[in-house]
Amino acid sequence: MDLENEKIGPAYNAPDSYFKESESRLLQRLGIDINSPEASAPKIEGVKPAEVLMKVDTSGVQKRARKQDPLTSKSVGVDKDVDSFGKVEIAPLTFTTNENPEWVNFSAISEETTGLGESLNITKVTYGDLLNPLTESAESESIEAEIVKVETIEPAPIVTETSEFVAVDVVSTIIEHENAIEEVLLEEVVSETEVSEPQEEFAIESIVEEESTSTESIIIHEVPESVGLDELESYISPINAQKAPIVEEVIVEEEPPTINLEAPPTAFAPIAGRQKESATPGWLGIAASLAAIVAAYFIWNAIQPPKVEEAMATELQQDEPTLIESPLDEPNSPKDTIPDGLQLVEPLILGEMPKYKEPNVYSIIDAKEMPPRTKRALQDLEDNGLVTFDMEDEMFEELDFESL
Amino acid sequence: MSVNTANAKNMSETQRLQNLSEDELSVELVSSGVTASLFVEISRRYQQQIYYHCRNLLLSHDDADDAAQNTFIKVWQNANQFKGDSRLRTWVYRIATNESINLIRKRKPTIDFDEAQPEMADMITEDLYLSGDDIALKLQKALCYLPFKQKLVFTLRYFEDLSYEEIALLTSTSEGALKASYHHAVKKLEIYLSVLR
Numbered sequence: 001m002d003l004e005n006e007k008i009g010p011a012y013n014a015p016d017s018y019f020k021e022s023e024s025r026l027l028q029r030l031g032i033d034i035n036s037p038e039a040s041a042p043k044i045e046g047v048k049p050a051e052v053l054m055k056v057d058t059s060g061v062q063k064r065a066r067k068q069d070p071l072t073s074k075s076v077g078v079d080k081d082v083d084s085f086g087k088v089e090i091a092p093l094t095f096t097t098n099e100n101p102e103w104v105n106f107s108a109i110s111e112e113t114t115g116l117g118e119s120l121n122i123t124k125v126t127y128g129d130l131l132n133p134l135t136e137s138a139e140s141e142s143i144e145a146e147i148v149k150v151e152t153i154e155p156a157p158i159v160t161e162t163s164e165f166v167a168v169d170v171v172s173t174i175i176e177h178e179n180a181i182e183e184v185l186l187e188e189v190v191s192e193t194e195v196s197e198p199q200e201e202f203a204i205e206s207i208v209e210e211e212s213t214s215t216e217s218i219i220i221h222e223v224p225e226s227v228g229l230d231e232l233e234s235y236i237s238p239i240n241a242q243k244a245p246i247v248e249e250v251i252v253e254e255e256p257p258t259i260n261l262e263a264p265p266t267a268f269a270p271i272a273g274r275q276k277e278s279a280t281p282g283w284l285g286i287a288a289s290l291a292a293i294v295a296a297y298f299i300w301n302a303i304q305p306p307k308v309e310e311a312m313a314t315e316l317q318q319d320e321p322t323l324i325e326s327p328l329d330e331p332n333s334p335k336d337t338i339p340d341g342l343q344l345v346e347p348l349i350l351g352e353m354p355k356y357k358e359p360n361v362y363s364i365i366d367a368k369e370m371p372p373r374t375k376r377a378l379q380d381l382e383d384n385g386l387v388t389f390d391m392e393d394e395m396f397e398e399l400d401f402e403s404l
Numbered sequence: 405m406s407v408n409t410a411n412a413k414n415m416s417e418t419q420r421l422q423n424l425s426e427d428e429l430s431v432e433l434v435s436s437g438v439t440a441s442l443f444v445e446i447s448r449r450y451q452q453q454i455y456y457h458c459r460n461l462l463l464s465h466d467d468a469d470d471a472a473q474n475t476f477i478k479v480w481q482n483a484n485q486f487k488g489d490s491r492l493r494t495w496v497y498r499i500a501t502n503e504s505i506n507l508i509r510k511r512k513p514t515i516d517f518d519e520a521q522p523e524m525a526d527m528i529t530e531d532l533y534l535s536g537d538d539i540a541l542k543l544q545k546a547l548c549y550l551p552f553k554q555k556l557v558f559t560l561r562y563f564e565d566l567s568y569e570e571i572a573l574l575t576s577t578s579e580g581a582l583k584a585s586y587h588h589a590v591k592k593l594e595i596y597l598s599v600l601r
Contacts, residue, residue, distance in 0.1 A: 011540035
């Protein structure tokens with residue numbers, strides 16, 4: 001291929017939009033406004049020190065010591081350029097009192113002071129309540145808070161708690177209780193003994209209905225299924241309306257797991273207990289491992305590349321002993337290639353032939369070690385087309401555009 | 405009213421600069437210094453050439469874009485240092501070449517400019533604004549097998565059509581050395597292209 005005759009175009013072809021965008025980016029970087037033709041190249045000016053607001057007396061202050069870089073273990077000196085920049089100027093500190101009412105921390109003021117909670121009727125529901133609405137503690141707390149709220153309104157509230165309470169959030173529970181309180185105000189008061197009377201079928205709904213008619217506030221705790229009707233009364237605790245609400249909690253104690261305090265049968269009993277004994281006899285494992293080794297051997301031989309026949313032939317040749325063809329009694333001198341009749345003339349011919357001399361060719365010329373006069377002479381020869389030097393002669397100097 | 409007058413003045417100034425030849429532009433730059441309109445004219449005139457020159461040396465679009473941008477920033481900052489001893493195009497090309505060399509050294513500090521960088525050939529097929537010409541791409545890949553100096557001389561001569569005199573001024577090398585280097589580069593490229601085919 002002839003590159004000089006067959007012109008090959010460039011491999012890159014950027015669109016005009018790129019160049020326009022590049023030009024606008026360039027002008028933006030330089031801050032050049034095309035509409036202001038009088039703009040000239042910016043002069044680099046030194047950084048002017050700011051106006052001194054307050055001088056700091058640095059007398060007696062110890063200068064920075066050389067600090068050790070933990071990574072390179074080299075000491076890094078003080079940056080003289082930074083230090084010699086000028087005096088340290090610190091603006092005077094001013095202190096202002098908290099006179100701006102917008103700075104008041106509203107979160108520090110209780111709702112009783114602000115009264116926002118009551119006026120807006122906002123029910124506080126925390127994120128934890130939304131996540132764990134079913135925990136008994138959360139229920140008891142919400143009920144307790146409800147009791148307090150109800151006590152301020154009505155001296156004889158009724159608070160109920162259902163055992164089938166599954167997935168109802170706290171807010172709906174509060175609304176349910178408020179409805180129950182309204183019903184109490186309208187209905188007739190029923191004594192507590194009626195509530196606690198044994199019935200054949202214990203249903204939570206019926207208890208709720210009966211409780212809504214009682215005069216005293218009671219709390220029915222969650223009743224386990226194993227509790228009989230005779231013990232059911234103990235789960236219902238009356239609440240004195242005048243006293244602070246107390247929520248009784250009945251903790252259903254489960255039987256603790258029995259711990260065998262006896263010594264283990266062997267020293268490695270915990271480990272032995274976790275491991276299952278293998279039903280496979282030991283000799284079977286040994287046989288399996290041997291079979292695996294044999295199989296691996298055959299597989300290894302199978303995947304080996306076949307030896308080339310030539311390589312095998314050379315190996316065979318190398319193994320053969322070297323044969324001495326010439327007999328030992330004959331002289332081992334090299335044969336004379338000159339014909340018999342011309343052997344006497346040979347030294348004369350060799351003597352007449354000119355000795356071989358290498359041409360005076362210098363392939364590498366080091367321009368750095370060359371004297372300037374020689375360099376100038378070579379330059380003249382090159383400029384006149386008498387000699388050509390390659391670029392690998394270190395005459396290619398470093399580019400420096402300021403020299404132009 | 406005054407705004408319209410200023411705009412009209414700018415338009416006439418822009419048109420006047422567009423009609424100037426390269427030598428007249430150099431004289432304008434030396435005599436009256438650089439102005440915004442003069443710089444815009446210089447950047448518009450050499451923007452594409454400088455980008456393609458940097459792209460041929462750096463191969464990557466992003467690097468070429470950075471080098472071209474830095475080139476014109478230095479033109480703007482050092483315009484007062486232009487004495488007019490060389491052509492304006494040569495001066496801008498020299499700055500671009502320096503920027504490209506600096507960028508190569510920044511990317512690969514241990515680079516040897518006397519050695520070829522064939523691993524850079526992989527960058528060509530995965531970048532923006534390729535022409536799609538197969539033989540042109542092969543020539544670009546073959547250029548990666550040249551030492552940087554030969555690649556530079558070949559690129560300036562073959563793609564940018566700079567004369568040996570300009571290249572000699574740009575690279576501070578004699579014209580004879582440049583001709584020999586270009587000749588070696590062409591022969592090597594022809595061999596590489598025959599192999600790559």
